[in-house]
Amino acid sequence: MTEFTVADLKDIMLKAADGTAPALDGDFLDTPFPELEFDSLAVLEIATLLQQNYHLVIPDEAVAELTSPRVVLDYVTARLRESE
Amino acid sequence: MTGAVVTGLGVASPNGVGTEEYWRATLEGRSGIRPIRLFDAAPYPVRLAGEVDFDAEAYIPGKFRAQTDQMTQLAMAATVMAFADAGLDPAGMPAFEMGVTVANSSGGIMFGQRELQQLWSQGPTYVSAYMSVAWFYASTAGQLSIRHGMKGPALVLASEQAGGLDAVGHARRQIRCGTPLMVTGGSDASLAPVGLAFQIATGMLSTRRDPSRAYLPFDRDANGYLPGNGGAILVLEDADAAEARGVPGVYGEIAGYAATFDPPLDDGEPGPDTAAYDPPRGSGRSPRLRRAAELALADAGVAPGDIDVVFADAWGLPALDWEEARAITELFGPRGVPVTAPKTMTGRLYAGAALDLVTALLSIRDGVIPPTLNVTEPAPGTDLDLVLREPRRRTVRHALVLARGLGGFNSAIVVSAPTTHARSST
Numbered sequence: 001m002t003e004f005t006v007a008d009l010k011d012i013m014l015k016a017a018d019g020t021a022p023a024l025d026g027d028f029l030d031t032p033f034p035e036l037e038f039d040s041l042a043v044l045e046i047a048t049l050l051q052q053n054y055h056l057v058i059p060d061e062a063v064a065e066l067t068s069p070r071v072v073l074d075y076v077t078a079r080l081r082e083s084e
Numbered sequence: 085m086t087g088a089v090v091t092g093l094g095v096a097s098p099n100g101v102g103t104e105e106y107w108r109a110t111l112e113g114r115s116g117i118r119p120i121r122l123f124d125a126a127p128y129p130v131r132l133a134g135e136v137d138f139d140a141e142a143y144i145p146g147k148f149r150a151q152t153d154q155m156t157q158l159a160m161a162a163t164v165m166a167f168a169d170a171g172l173d174p175a176g177m178p179a180f181e182m183g184v185t186v187a188n189s190s191g192g193i194m195f196g197q198r199e200l201q202q203l204w205s206q207g208p209t210y211v212s213a214y215m216s217v218a219w220f221y222a223s224t225a226g227q228l229s230i231r232h233g234m235k236g237p238a239l240v241l242a243s244e245q246a247g248g249l250d251a252v253g254h255a256r257r258q259i260r261c262g263t264p265l266m267v268t269g270g271s272d273a274s275l276a277p278v279g280l281a282f283q284i285a286t287g288m289l290s291t292r293r294d295p296s297r298a299y300l301p302f303d304r305d306a307n308g309y310l311p312g313n314g315g316a317i318l319v320l321e322d323a324d325a326a327e328a329r330g331v332p333g334v335y336g337e338i339a340g341y342a343a344t345f346d347p348p349l350d351d352g353e354p355g356p357d358t359a360a361y362d363p364p365r366g367s368g369r370s371p372r373l374r375r376a377a378e379l380a381l382a383d384a385g386v387a388p389g390d391i392d393v394v395f396a397d398a399w400g401l402p403a404l405d406w407e408e409a410r411a412i413t414e415l416f417g418p419r420g421v422p423v424t425a426p427k428t429m430t431g432r433l434y435a436g437a438a439l440d441l442v443t444a445l446l447s448i449r450d451g452v453i454p455p456t457l458n459v460t461e462p463a464p465g466t467d468l469d470l471v472l473r474e475p476r477r478r479t480v481r482h483a484l485v486l487a488r489g490l491g492g493f494n495s496a497i498v499v500s501a502p503t504t505h506a507r508s509s510t
Contacts, residue, residue, distance in 0.1 A: 020146030037147050044213040045150070051209050 002054065004076045009069055012053070013038070016045040029070045036069075050076060056083075088256040088266075089502060090335040091326050092170025092319030093442050094162030096271070098134030098312045098430045102165065106439075107446050110454045111475045115429040117295045117310055122194070122275050129291045130284055132298050133275050134312025134431035148231055151214045153192025154313065155273035156224040158436070162317035163228055163267055170319040171332040172265075174232040183236030183263045184228045185255040186317075187247030187270030187435035189489075192219040194276035228267060236263040241270075244489025245397070246343065248316070248437030249497045253341035255320050264325035269442075270435030271315025283311055286490065288401060296458050299432075301398035301425050302405050302470060304463040309400035312431025316439035327504070334502035335445040339482070340384025344372040346492030373397075373494045374411035377484060380496035381415075384482070388416050391498070392480040393453050393471075395440045397488045398425035399432075402463060408486065409466035418467040421484075422476060428457040437487045444483035444499045449507050451479050 010024055016038070023036040033043050047063045050056055050072075056079055066072050093103045098116025100106030109116075116134045125131050136158060140149050143161035152160070167174060174182060196219035202210040217223050222240040229238040237258050241250045248270040255268035274283060283289055290308035292298035299310040320338065321331070381388065394416070397408055412423060426443055433439055447453050453476045462470055481501045488494050 014146075016150060017146035018150035020141070020149070037145075039147075041151065041213060041217065042147065048209070048211075048213045 002080050004054070004073065004080055006073065009073050012046055012049045013069065015049055016042050029073065030068055032068050046072065054080065087323040087337045087339070088259045088320050089323045089326055089337050090318050090445055091321050091331050091333070092166040092172065093335065093445065094165030094169065094317040095439060095442055096136050096138055096158040096162050097314045097316070097439055098136055101136060101138050101161070103169065103442065110426050110429060110443065111452065113429070113455055113457050113473070115295060115457055116312065117299065117429070117431055120275065123277055125280070128280055128284065130280060130289045131293055132290070132295055132310050134310065134314065134433070135275060136313050148227060151218060152223065152227055153195035153218050153273060155188060155190055155192055155271050156218070156227055158273060158313065158315035159186060159224045159228065159269070159271035159317055160231065162269065162271070162315050163232070166267070166317045166319045167232070172319065174234065177265070179233050179235040181236060181263060182232070182234035182265045182267070183238060183258050184225050184234050184267040185237065185239045185241065185251045185258060186225050186228070186268060187241045187243070187251040187438065188221045188224055188272060189242055189244050189247060189434040190272040190274035190279055191221050192223060193274060193279040195219055197276045197278045224271060234267065243493040244491060245432060245434050245437045246487045246489035246493035246495040247435045248433070248439070249341070249441070249485060249487045249495040250343055252318060252320065252338055252438060252441060252497060253343065253495070256338050256341060259320060259322050264322040266320045267317060268320050269315065269317040269438035272434035272436050273313040274311055274434060275313050290400065299400050299428055300459050301396065301400040301428065301456070302409060302462050302466050302468060303459045304461045306400050306402050306405055306463060310431040312433045312436070314430060314433040314436040314439060316436060316442045318438065318441065331505060333507040334505045335507050336448050336502050337500045338497060339500040340380040340382070340386070340498035341496070342376045342379030342383055343493065343495045344376040344379070346372050346494065373408060373486065373488065374414055376494040376496040377411060377415055377486060380484065380498050384498035384500065386482050386498060388420070390482050391416070391421055391484045392478060393444070393447060393483045394421055394423045395444050395483060395485040396423050396425045397486045398427060399488065405463065406465060409468050413467050419469040421469065422453055422471050422478065423468045424453055424471040425456040426454045428459065440485045440487070441497060441499060444485050447483060448480045448499065448501045450509050452477055453480065
């Protein structure tokens, strides 16, 4: 099965920030996106990159509920399990 | 009414990133015109342009880099410089007392082309979410407002090359309406394959391969212009507010501004024969460019004899050069005022023409007029006192800056020496 790890998530988030996101240096998983300097457009870009890299279809309603990195991690993990 | 004074400058230009780097290069006659390197220009008839060597990471956080085209990044870098130069930290300022009016004409064309290629080659899933904002003309105004927490008026003006002046004229109006600080100027980055193709279609670009013989405004060998990427940002403040905060120095005042608009000619398609920058030939009406200059002088309350230098629009096409030369000589008399076009070292920057305002303010500060590069033999009938080859020492109290935009835009600004807190040369 395809794994989705914290490192994978961090890679995606960095891609959405042109490789520089100082807020990802420490514990970031449970911090809401706005506090990590990821605005709603950046979260949409994260969803776009996830769709490209993991061949998922993420509906707009689901994107609206992706409020922190932990939520994204759990969401993607669950969706990948479903598709096994 | 108190004046609108310029208290900070920022420059990202093909011949220098940073105000002093740009100014040194300009006085020394160092050009930023080179063969295009941003993409393979071999299939195109135009091979030369002014590109900006520019480290976006030095000025712009990752979040904003990812969301923006170079046209926005050039303005963001220049804004960081301009705030530092003005001795201001926007984070410590009241959000609604700062606004932004910038000009843009190219849109985020490099970003847009990349994403459209993704769309057609791989499908909609492969288009960045950032495409939704990055291509847009207003992106620069919006991102500057977001980054620096400026919640006053935020606006973009799109009037091609004239926009670089129109934005500053509009920012002055916002100051008069009660916003004490405006970030203003303009930037463009038109150099992508599709952007170059659009420009070539006007028939106005030089196709020469020799950087020293391509863009030659007012020369008898004028054969078109070269485009450049770049931007310039000015911090404009209400003079009393600047004084009250203890401003470190003032470059000058935006003393007069006016814009005029030409009627359409012929079929309205762009090009050297059809773009009207004065009324139709033979119509007998007063030329619009001259009218813009006259109105700007009147707005500043100065006479032609008070103007110490004219920074010309300098389109680089014989008919348009002749029309501008005529407007200048009608206003100032034959060889009546020094005229210069330092944009011969950068190419025409479109909205980045705000750079000419920066250059005029530096001329005021240092008492020197930068040269027009590469022009050797002024065209017959252009009876101008062109500053050629070498900079010219001269006390500059008032400078007139002219700009025209494809489609009939004419704009003029008078910048005047500060009455107090004048900047000294660094």
